[in-house]
Amino acid sequence: MFDPLAELVQLIARWVHLIAGIMWIGNSMLWNWIDRNLETPKSGPRKGLVGEIWMVHSGGFYQMEKLALSPSQLPENLHWFKWQNFTTWASGISLMVLVYYMSAASMMVDPEIAAISANTAIGISAASLPAAWILYDIVWRTKIGKSVTLATLLTLGIVIGASAVYFNFFSGRAAYMHVGILMGTIMTGNVWFVIMPSQRELIAATKEGREQDPAVGYQAKQRSIHNNYFTFPLLFIMLSGHFPSTFGHPKSWVILLVLCSAGAFVRHGMNMRFTNKMWFWPTSFVAFGAASFTLVMMSDKDMLSPSQKRTTPVEFAEVAEIIHNRCTECHSTTPTNAGYKVAPNGIMFDSADLIVRHAPKIEERAVKSKSMPLANQTNMTQAERETLRAWIDQGAKGP
Numbered sequence: 001m002f003d004p005l006a007e008l009v010q011l012i013a014r015w016v017h018l019i020a021g022i023m024w025i026g027n028s029m030l031w032n033w034i035d036r037n038l039e040t041p042k043s044g045p046r047k048g049l050v051g052e053i054w055m056v057h058s059g060g061f062y063q064m065e066k067l068a069l070s071p072s073q074l075p076e077n078l079h080w081f082k083w084q085n086f087t088t089w090a091s092g093i094s095l096m097v098l099v100y101y102m103s104a105a106s107m108m109v110d111p112e113i114a115a116i117s118a119n120t121a122i123g124i125s126a127a128s129l130p131a132a133w134i135l136y137d138i139v140w141r142t143k144i145g146k147s148v149t150l151a152t153l154l155t156l157g158i159v160i161g162a163s164a165v166y167f168n169f170f171s172g173r174a175a176y177m178h179v180g181i182l183m184g185t186i187m188t189g190n191v192w193f194v195i196m197p198s199q200r201e202l203i204a205a206t207k208e209g210r211e212q213d214p215a216v217g218y219q220a221k222q223r224s225i226h227n228n229y230f231t232f233p234l235l236f237i238m239l240s241g242h243f244p245s246t247f248g249h250p251k252s253w254v255i256l257l258v259l260c261s262a263g264a265f266v267r268h269g270m271n272m273r274f275t276n277k278m279w280f281w282p283t284s285f286v287a288f289g290a291a292s293f294t295l296v297m298m299s300d301k302d303m304l305s306p307s308q309k310r311t312t313p314v315e316f317a318e319v320a321e322i323i324h325n326r327c328t329e330c331h332s333t334t335p336t337n338a339g340y341k342v343a344p345n346g347i348m349f350d351s352a353d354l355i356v357r358h359a360p361k362i363e364e365r366a367v368k369s370k371s372m373p374l375a376n377q378t379n380m381t382q383a384e385r386e387t388l389r390a391w392i393d394q395g396a397k398g399p
């Protein structure tokens with residue numbers, strides 16, 4: 001049933017998620033930038049002064065100093081930046097429940113990938129997220145974390161291992177989104193269980209007039225670097241839902257791997273550019289290479305369809321019948337599917353004219369990416385997809 005209340009709740013959750021996400025990532029990028037651009041003060045060194053920076057913004061000059069404080073200097077009012085992160089994560093988890101868990105049979109399960117029940121899919125999702133965080137935290141909190149190379153490899157192993165589970169059990173779109181949710185969950189765990197405790201310890205140490213425990217500060221720095229590298233891959237995944245050519249590709253995991261690695265690498269280039277301007281070139285090269293590779297992957301028709309192509313002429317009546325049988329129960333002015341009272345995304349195939357007009361979209365969703373019919377609820381066959389492909393290749397003509 002189409003439920004206006006559920007629709008409104010989803011709309012608001014998405015809106016909040018986007019606003020909080022912009023605030024969180026925006027803040028963290030600004031702080032990163034500030035930290036990397038601090039200058040040694042022109043007025044000469046002063047006790048406790050780490051660096052300073054001048055900025056101009058919104059009608060005023062701003063001077064900021066990074067300080068190590070003595071106990072008497074600790075101000076009454078200190079601003080923290082933690083709720084932006086929490087709100088992003090909490091609204092994201094709500095969206096996961098609203099969009100994926102509540103329609104798990106169609107949004108998470110793809111019978112062509114794994115014939116699992118909706119509850120199994122939800123179980124895998126709900127168990128994997130805390131498990132991944134716990135494993136990751138153990139790696140970096142214990143002695144293993146002392147060897148940064150080993151710990152980094154293990155972290156990649158955890159993310160890739162969990163992704164392999166998602167790709168083997170979930171629909172392409174749900175698998176993509178879960179890799180993103182997993183990264184976001186690790187990032188949030190880092191903020192709340194490592195970075196914030198370190199800030200509390202810094203304040204306590206300052207109050208007591210002692211040095212901050214260096215181990216605590218070191219851990220926090222490490223985790224915030226991890227978050228820094230997760231940012232760009234995570235943001236790509238959050239956008240990927242609009243690009244069925246990525247998550248709907250038969251090799252969707254390759255596209256994910258390439259674009260996420262490129263995103264992290266570009267982030268690295270941005271981190272390095274203040275100390276070494278040469279980083280601009282390798283970064284641009286990798287970004288360009290990844291984009292070209294993805295473009296080739298997305299447009300390689302034979303790769304997208306290993307099955308035999310149909311070469312005989314296709315009559316429009318044949319196409320109309322396929323669309324009528326497989327699509328219009330949802331995509332119609334009067335859908336008959338129990339889940340949709342209005343046509344999803346406003347796409348309708350009620351007339352020959354509409355079918356012809358939407359031919360490019362039909363190709364994208366039902367031929368190339370097979371992300372339609374949703375979870376193949378209407379049992380579309382590969383032969384029917386090939387008929388649509390042939391019709392489109394022959395010019396997508398009407399009756």
Ligand code: HEC
Pocket residue numbers: 323326327328329330331337340344345347361362365366371372373374377378380
């Ligand atoms: C069970 C219901 C259902 C059936 C059957 C179904 N769709 Fe969809 N369709 C959806 C939903 C829900 C969305 C929106 C979510 C999304 O984009 O994945 C959608 C989105 C689309 C879009 C994206 C529109 C846009 O904004 O770009 C296209 C195109 C599409 N469907 C085509 C088809 C075709 C072609 C068929 C038949 C082969 C089909 N659908 C069958 C439910 C369905």
